[in-house]
Amino acid sequence: MAARVHFDHEMDAIQSDLVKLSHLCIQALENSFNALIERNHEKSQVIIEQDAVINRLEEQINDRVILVMTRQQPVAKDLRRLVVILKAAADMERVGDYAVNIAKESIRIGKKRFITSIELLEDMCFKTTEMLHEVVQAFVKEEMSQAKEIAEKDDQIDEMYGNIITHLMRLSSVAPENIAQITYLSFICSYIERCADLATNIAEYLLYLKKGQRYDLNQ
Amino acid sequence: MNKTNTYEIDKIIKPSQLMPDSTQKVEKSSVINTKNFNLWYGNHHALKDINLEMKENDVTAIIGPSGCGKSTYIKALNRMVELVPIVKTTGEINYRGRNILDTSYEVEELRTRVGMVFQKPNPFPKSIYDNIAYGPRIHGIKNKKILDEIVEKSIRGAAIWDEVKDRLNQNALGLSGGQQQRICIARCLAIEPDVILMDEPTSALDPISTLKVEELVQELKNNYSIIIVTHNMQQAARISDKTAFFLNGEVVEFDHTDTIFSTPKDQRTEDYISGRFG
Numbered sequence: 001m002a003a004r005v006h007f008d009h010e011m012d013a014i015q016s017d018l019v020k021l022s023h024l025c026i027q028a029l030e031n032s033f034n035a036l037i038e039r040n041h042e043k044s045q046v047i048i049e050q051d052a053v054i055n056r057l058e059e060q061i062n063d064r065v066i067l068v069m070t071r072q073q074p075v076a077k078d079l080r081r082l083v084v085i086l087k088a089a090a091d092m093e094r095v096g097d098y099a100v101n102i103a104k105e106s107i108r109i110g111k112k113r114f115i116t117s118i119e120l121l122e123d124m125c126f127k128t129t130e131m132l133h134e135v136v137q138a139f140v141k142e143e144m145s146q147a148k149e150i151a152e153k154d155d156q157i158d159e160m161y162g163n164i165i166t167h168l169m170r171l172s173s174v175a176p177e178n179i180a181q182i183t184y185l186s187f188i189c190s191y192i193e194r195c196a197d198l199a200t201n202i203a204e205y206l207l208y209l210k211k212g213q214r215y216d217l218n219q
Numbered sequence: 220m221n222k223t224n225t226y227e228i229d230k231i232i233k234p235s236q237l238m239p240d241s242t243q244k245v246e247k248s249s250v251i252n253t254k255n256f257n258l259w260y261g262n263h264h265a266l267k268d269i270n271l272e273m274k275e276n277d278v279t280a281i282i283g284p285s286g287c288g289k290s291t292y293i294k295a296l297n298r299m300v301e302l303v304p305i306v307k308t309t310g311e312i313n314y315r316g317r318n319i320l321d322t323s324y325e326v327e328e329l330r331t332r333v334g335m336v337f338q339k340p341n342p343f344p345k346s347i348y349d350n351i352a353y354g355p356r357i358h359g360i361k362n363k364k365i366l367d368e369i370v371e372k373s374i375r376g377a378a379i380w381d382e383v384k385d386r387l388n389q390n391a392l393g394l395s396g397g398q399q400q401r402i403c404i405a406r407c408l409a410i411e412p413d414v415i416l417m418d419e420p421t422s423a424l425d426p427i428s429t430l431k432v433e434e435l436v437q438e439l440k441n442n443y444s445i446i447i448v449t450h451n452m453q454q455a456a457r458i459s460d461k462t463a464f465f466l467n468g469e470v471v472e473f474d475h476t477d478t479i480f481s482t483p484k485d486q487r488t489e490d491y492i493s494g495r496f497g
Contacts, residue, residue: 004494073453075480075492148232212482213234 007072011081014064015140018085020090021057022136025092026055026129027100029195033125036106036188037118044103054096061089071151083181084205088139091198095132103182105191108164115178116171121185124160125192127153131199139206147203151217157196165187230467249316250414250444256310260303265291267468269310273414273461278436278445280455280476283465284491289448292465293416296446297333303396314414331358334412338419342406347374347383348349350391350402350483354410369409376442377405380434382472397428404435415439421454433458452492453484456480464488469492 028047035043053207065082068074074082131153138146163185199215207215251273258266266288273279281289294300296312298319305351313317319329342350351370360366370387374380379401383394391402400420408413417436423431436445436458449455455462456476463473472479472488483489490496 007494072494075452075456076489078493079481092430202239211229215232215234217232 002059004072007068007074007078010064010068010072011055011078014061014068014082014085017057017061017064018089019136019140021054021061021089022132024050024054024057025096025099026132026136029102029125029132029192031131032099032102032106033122033192035103036109037122037123039106039111041107046192047103048100049217050052051096051100052091058089058093062086077209077212079156084209088202088205091201095195095198100194101191102188105188109181109184111183115175115181116167116185118158118185120160120167121189121192124157124164124189127160128192128196128199129195131157135199135202135206140203142206142210144207144210147207147215147217150203154196154200154218157193161189161193247276249273250275250277250314251446252311252313252316253292254311254313256295257308258288258295258300258305259305261305265468266295268347269451269470271463271470271473273444273446275444276440276442277460278440278447280459280462280492281446281448281465281475282450282452282455284496285450288468289465289466290291290418293335293418293446293448296331296414296416297335299335301326304472313318327436330443331369331410332412333414333416334410335416336400336403336407337406339423340403342394342398342399342402347391347394347402348387350406354406358410373405373409374402376408376439377401378431378438379405379448395428397424397431399422401435402429402430404432404439408439412443414444414446417445419450421449422450424495451460452480464491466491 028050031043032047035041035047042046065086069079069082072078131150134146134153135150137143138150168182168186168189170181197218204215204217207213207217223364249272251271253269253271256266256269257264269292269467281293283289291300295308296319300306300308310320312320314329314333317324320369343353343356345353348370351373352366355369356365360369371380374383379398382398391399394402398421404415404420421432423433433454436447439445440460447455447459450491459476461474462472462476462488463477463485464479466487472483472485478484479488480492483492
């Protein structure tokens with residue numbers, strides 16, 4: 001079988017860009033949460049400023065994908081791979097945006113002490129970044145068996161989200177003077193939950209890539 | 220085989236059915252039904268156990284690498300392949316339920332019903348009018364008025380009337396390659412066939428002429444069943460309803476074109492349409 005050398009090299013390069021983008025976004029998410037815990041506003045500011053790098057890389061992936069589609073006219077799995085890379089890149093870039101949102105909320109919270117333990121939120125963020133790392137790995141290895149596991153973790157994240165929001169709502173009624181911080185923490189919690197959803201989306205793209213059919217892992 | 224290939228996601232979760240299933244279409248009647256067809260050139264077994272059913276008003280594309288037997292197959296459908304003396308066949312090719320390989324089947328009758336357009340435009344060195352009127356005249360039509368009607372209808376049918384209506388008496392060889400090919404299609408339409416076979420009809424044409432012929436094929440399918448051999452994957456994807464992939468004289472896969480070009484079942488099909496061999 002004669003390989004399409006140039007095409008395959010370009011596909012590898014685009015996939016490497018996606019992996020690079022993913023790592024930048026996951027790193028941004030981790031850093032944004034660490035900055036929150038440390039109340040390190042300089043660190044939060046860096047995350048906000050570095051989002052431009054993430055955006056540029058996503059645009060670069062889009063451009064490369066469009067060029068390959070135009071020049072090579074791929075079909076079947078080759079075409080699905082490019083479409084899926086576009087979608088995964090968009091979702092990962094969104095993770096980067098949520099990291100920026102968390103960084104902004106951290107700055108809004110300021111140097112005030114937390115009115116409640118954020119241990120569960122920290123755990124939720126850790127599990128989400130773990131999911132994101134796993135889905136990138138699964139995507140690169142085209143390991144379908146991990147897709148369902150990732151979806152199951154998303155269910156756990158949803159449960160944690162419910163528990164944290166319930167706790168914060170209860171707090172808002174007993175400590176109304178802290179409503180601002182409670183709101184900021186609620187936002188952060190929802191951003192993290194959305195990141196987990198995006199990881200699940202990417203797991204679904206992996207199944208589509210491999211099977212050519214759509215699967216709803218959240219059903 | 221690695222774990223990823225054997226992992227069966229469908230046992231855990233069912234895929235969503237969001238897109239309309241292109242395979243669920245109205246059942247059309249069979250035009251050409253090939254059953255267990257084999258063909259030899261001397262000792263060379265060129266077509267092996269071909270089973271293909273072409274439906275009415277479908278465009279069926281035949282794709283495959285050079286030497287896979289696709290042109291041999293299409294030439295078998297109007298028995299042109301018999302012109303090669305060392306050819307031997309077994310099996311059946313049924314046109315509208317009747318086996319064309321039966322010795323009782325008149326080849327002239329068959330070729331009236333199953334017309335052919337070739338790779339290279341091959342108009343006769345005659346006027347445009349005489350090219351189109353050639354077939355009907357052979358079939359005994361001499362009335363000028365009827366011939367005029369056939370010529371105009373055929374040329375209109377081949378979407379070239381506006382380009383040639385004022386020069387019907389000029390030599391067809393003076394036309395461009397793309398126009399010549401559409402004149403050949405018009406010549407084919409003049410005998411009112413039921414099936415049109417096209418053997419790489421655009422491979423000698425420029426992109427604009429190719430597009431015109433492709434548009435024409437889409438028009439013609441309303442009234443004819445079309446079987447087209449093409450080396451151009453994008454062309455097969457653009458214009459056909461079903462696609463058969465031939466390899467080494469066998470049909471590897473025959474399915475709806477949407478399926479062949481998105482989720483082919485056989486890895487060899489995927490490798491071929493993805494340009495990884497052939």
